Amino acid sequence: MERWLHQLRSGGLTMRVPDIADIRQAASRLAGVAVRTPLLQFPTLDARIDGRVLIKPEVLQRTGSFKFRGAWNRLSQLSMAERRAGVVAWSSGNHAQGVAAAARILDIPALIVMPKDAPRLKIERTEGLGAKVIFYDRINEDREAIGRRIAADRGAVIVPPYDDPDIVAGQGTVGLEIAEDAGRLGVALDAVLVPAGGGGLAAGTALALGAAMSDAKVWCVEPQGFDDHARSLAAGQRLGNEVGRQSFCDALLAPMPGEFTFAINAARLAGGVAVSDAEVAAAMRFAFEELKLVVEPGGAVALAAVLAGRFDAAGKSVVLILSGGNADPAPFCRTIAG
């Protein structure tokens, strides 16, 4: 098992890439606190794709997205002094809820920096979980700078959304469960498709699957205009997204791949696929009508990729991660009404 250190340029921190032991430890920490989501099969989906398509529904996870996994893995390891000092995070809304939920269980004060145009459900849930929310303007302000300043003022611990070994190890439990459940079903996986914003879920999943001796290739899926991973993977270096692009996949609008996560993903992902908002909307409708699952735009990109033929899953065994389901009712309904 390779064990190497990654030197983060920003801040000069040294971070160790999690190995399978770290991910297994994360799984033990999560047991009984997080939901062990199932691996679902849908005959209609298999027939539609003419392949074997398994769904990993992280919409069923505590807080409605996979983000609780990483947040719990990080927060549950804080010292008592750190817990008293509190945590600070920035997030479009799913990491926000993950951190807030973990903080509430552990009785840690939490402050989250969120875009003021985040879905109402995400804001209400984060506040409902007892976190203090500070809003910023996605276009004109730097959420990370705001978060770092507040954390420095309070001596609070920063819980990054993806560039952190404990966060990546926590998200990696998704991959661990996929490997276990696919094995139990006797399915040799060809590919796992993972929605990517900052790349933490992709990195964790790829680490876990690689360690499970699985031959499954891990692909990341992004909205068009925010295909920074796809282009960065192709170029072999981190590239940002063009400023001013729009997508309704609010969870996947990170400006570029994470530095730490990209060091992992560059070595381990097979590549990236991009889908249009219209394809994502069609996938959300399909999930509503055929899968009976509520999936938010950013959570539906992997499903969109196979339904729209951006990823050819015919004749293959593929897992699609539905990473989140925190959609506001009104826009959700406009979307599924077509």
Added chain:
Amino acid sequence: MERWLHQLRSGGLTMRVPDIADIRQAASRLAGVAVRTPLLQFPTLDARIDGRVLIKPEVLQRTGSFKFRGAWNRLSQLSMAERRAGVVAWSSGNHAQGVAAAARILDIPALIVMPKDAPRLKIERTEGLGAKVIFYDRINEDREAIGRRIAADRGAVIVPPYDDPDIVAGQGTVGLEIAEDAGRLGVALDAVLVPAGGGGLAAGTALALGAAMSDAKVWCVEPQGFDDHARSLAAGQRLGNEVGRQSFCDALLAPMPGEFTFAINAARLAGGVAVSDAEVAAAMRFAFEELKLVVEPGGAVALAAVLAGRFDAAGKSVVLILSGGNADPAPFCRTIAG
């Protein structure tokens, strides 16, 4: 294991009550064809109820409801001559899709009698699965008479929605899976709440759980105005619903308990609970927002019963069956918008 015969007054048929061997056989027939739905846990639901509430999501079943189980168990046992003659069924829309899906896989012509005010999704799906649909008027016509006449004309096999041992045994696989998965989780169940229309799912579930040596009490849940099971169980005899009552739980509007199913349910159910349409609507909203599951009105009554406090689940370990998710987008959206 008790094995007794039940003499159906209508038609003078003799039907044997399924035992656990019949239900296990049904499970073998269903393996690889039906979906083995998981037993889901939701920390938010547990916290809200202050109990251990497990969800059996039959919304994830092939055709979006449990009905495929019974239909497949019946149709897969037909002789080649019977298959050629075709099948006839009557249904508000979920049994319709179950029969149509099983018939399509087995290459059997299927004709279904459906109310003309059934949800569009249910009609379209039934037709989309290759069945011929004949419409009737729920208020002024007798669907069973129409179906029996057509079946007699064609020499086709009738596939009843609930009063049939193979149908009951097929639905009983839901109870079998609940017992297995609760056992695996180490949960001793206090109760299982089952939506009831004709009572086939309740009967099958109660038979399976009784045989599993489970102490779980099985309760049926119905819409107010259609609480024929609750009143019949209390009275010890089959009672019908008052004519002219309304509910948006289109799957649960059977006029009275099935004769065969009631003979089973009278001996095995703990009782019945009724919920209002407003309570069902609130449960559908809860399922959308917190469980990320799409549940149709009739499928949400058990969840409504615990959320509205009609069934006190505090301190108990309870399974709620979400029996179907075939909701039309427009009325679904009006419901979750509140």
